[in-house]
Amino acid sequence: MGYTSWFQQHGQKHKAIIDKLTHLSDDEIIAYFNFENMVQKEPDFCPLYKKNQKCHETETLNCYLCACPNFRFKEDGFKKEANRTLFSYCDIKSKDGSQYISEDAIHQNCAGCMVPHHTSYIKKDFSKEWFKTMENVPST
Numbered sequence: 001m002g003y004t005s006w007f008q009q010h011g012q013k014h015k016a017i018i019d020k021l022t023h024l025s026d027d028e029i030i031a032y033f034n035f036e037n038m039v040q041k042e043p044d045f046c047p048l049y050k051k052n053q054k055c056h057e058t059e060t061l062n063c064y065l066c067a068c069p070n071f072r073f074k075e076d077g078f079k080k081e082a083n084r085t086l087f088s089y090c091d092i093k094s095k096d097g098s099q100y101i102s103e104d105a106i107h108q109n110c111a112g113c114m115v116p117h118h119t120s121y122i123k124k125d126f127s128k129e130w131f132k133t134m135e136n137v138p139s140t
């Protein structure tokens with residue numbers, strides 16, 4: 001599956017969860033998205049849940065902002081850098097981000113970055129509308 005299809009599907013899954021949590025406060029919704037709870041209650045949200053595996057090596061992980069509002073992606077690439085195509089980058093140049101560089105492509109590597117997974121960050125601009133929060137992620 002390409003990134004754009006994943007992005008659309010993931011946003012729909014996020015919305016389906018939000019739509020059934022109308023009885024919860026914002027703080028309770030954020031807590032619901034804690035990794036341990038999601039593994040139990042929403043096993044189809046992320047393929048890693050079935051293996052009880054986190055995408056980052058960390059004790060606490062919140063999945064509410066999975067995708068990350070600072071990620072930028074373009075299916076056919078933003079630009080050429082020498083003979084490589086830059087497909088994605090971090091809009092805030094996180095010091096914990098890095099790049100996967102292959103022979104012909106450059107992708108943002110977020111494996112070391114916890115920015116969107118901290119509860120304090122999620123609360124800062126909290127919205128139940130995932131697609132709105134992520135509106136700048138995909139470029140056409």
Ligand code: SF4
Nearest residue numbers: 068071090097110113
């Ligand atoms: S490096 Fe961090 S802040 Fe930047 S796009 Fe990746 S997860 Fe988001």
